[in-house]
Amino acid sequence: MPELPEVEAHAGRLTAAFAGASLERFRPLTFTALKTAVPSPDDAVGQPLVEVGRRGKYLLVRFAPLTFVVHLMQGGRLEPDEKQSTKPRGGLARWRFDDGRALLLTEQGKEHRAGVWCQPAGAPADAPPLDGLGPEALDLSADDLAIRFAEHPMRLHGFLRDQRCVAGLGRRLANEVCHRARLSPFAPTAKLGHEGAERVVAAVRDAVAEGLAYERAQTKMSSSADRPGGVHHRVGQPCPVCGDTIRSVEYASYTVAYCPACQTGGKVLADNTTSKFLK
Numbered sequence: 379m380p381e382l383p384e385v386e387a388h389a390g391r392l393t394a395a396f397a398g399a400s401l402e403r404f405r406p407l408t409f410t411a412l413k414t415a416v417p418s419p420d421d422a423v424g425q426p427l428v429e430v431g432r433r434g435k436y437l438l439v440r441f442a443p444l445t446f447v448v449h450l451m452q453g454g455r456l457e458p459d460e461k462q463s464t465k466p467r468g469g470l471a472r473w474r475f476d477d478g479r480a481l482l483l484t485e486q487g488k489e490h491r492a493g494v495w496c497q498p499a500g501a502p503a504d505a506p507p508l509d510g511l512g513p514e515a516l517d518l519s520a521d522d523l524a525i526r527f528a529e530h531p532m533r534l535h536g537f538l539r540d541q542r543c544v545a546g547l548g549r550r551l552a553n554e555v556c557h558r559a560r561l562s563p564f565a566p567t568a569k570l571g572h573e574g575a576e577r578v579v580a581a582v583r584d585a586v587a588e589g590l591a592y593e594r595a596q597t598k599m600s601s602s603a604d605r606p607g608g609v610h611h612r613v614g615q616p617c618p619v620c621g622d623t624i625r626s627v628e629y630a631s632y633t634v635a636y637c638p639a640c641q642t643g644g645k646v647l648a649d650n651t652t653s654k655f656l657k
Contacts, residue, residue: 379452380599382515382546383589385432388456388599392430392437392481395458399475400426401441406494411470411483413493413507417444421498427475433503434511434545439473439481446473447495447507454485454492455599470494515546515582524575527567534570534578535563535634547582550602553610553635554585557619562642563627563634609635 380388404419406412412419422441431438437456439446448456459472459482466472468484471494485492495507504511513522523544530543537543538552547555556563558581561574570578585607592606593599603611608618613626613635622639627647638644 379435379548380450381435381548381551381589382432383551383586383593384599384605385435385437385450385546387590387593387596389430389432389437390594391598392439392456393427396427396475396479396481397429398426399477399479400424401473402476403474404446404471405474406471407466407469408471408490410490411492411494413495414497417496417498419444419446419494419496421496422446433508434514434541435548436508443499445497445499445501447497448483449493449507450483451485451489451491451493453487454483456481456483457598458482510542511545512541512543513545515544515551516586518544518579518582520572520576520579523579524570524572527570527575531566531568533563534561534565534567537567538578546586549632550605550607550610551582551585551589554607555581557581557609557635557637557640558584560640562647563636564647609637611635 401422401424403423421443425441425443428440428442431440435449437448439448450456459480462480466482466484468486469482470485470490470492471483473481483492483494497505526543530537535552535556538547538555539549555578559577561577588606609624612624613633615624617624617637617640620637620639622637624635624637625646627634627649636642638646
């Protein structure tokens with residue numbers, strides 16, 4: 379799933395390309411694409427695009443009367459639509475502008491979980507679907523994070539992936555942050571304290587900065603396997619820091635990647651959900 383660096387950089391690309399273009403029509407291409415009934419997307423017709431912003435992993439396509447909130451989910455993409463075919467492959471929704479250009483939301487596969495919500499101008503910051511999101515990952519200080527650690531006792535890797543705890547990070551960045559902070563992915567947040575929070579905050583900023591630098595050099599959103607990192611998608615390879623072999627704990631829908639020497643005192647974690655917490 380695209381995370382903070384990918385969504386942030388892509389929002390910047392879309393703003394540079396489409397800001398100022400007036401909306402001619404918004405059209406859902408499937409019954410499930412538009413998640414809200416009020417306000418009507420037609421309220422934005424004739425209005426220029428102000429910008430494309432970001433909140434957590436959501437894209438915010440802003441017009442003066444309303445904002446289209448777009449979640450890409452796992453395989454969604456919001457890209458310029460050069461062909462504008464009647465039935466585009468994986469097409470969910472299209473924004474057509476008065477200059478003849480268009481944006482197309484697509485999601486390959488059968489689930490079609492990506493979608494669009496309309497929020498009126500002046501809607502509260504926590505209006506659906508953004509309600510429940512925690513603070514932005516880059517906005518947290520060590521003091522803030524230490525408090526949230528104490529309030530949400532769980533494994534560090536799970537905390538970093540939980541959008542209610544901190545918004546914008548996902549599986550890849552959770553792996554990278556734990557590695558850079560030199561902390562076990564199974565470290566209990568309740569025991570990390572302020573010192574652990576300082577290490578995690580520094581690691582978040584470092585990993586996000588690296589991701590942003592890479593993503594802003596691309597012409598479109600990268601694929602997961604191409605994104606930079608020290609442990610994610612590197613299982614079985616040498617750790618770039620110490621040379622130890624990158625290991626993993628496999629779950630049904632994701633993989634926790636880590637370096638034993640850097641993160642767990644050399645201990646290899648059992649590859650199942652009953653692995654012990656490690657400090």
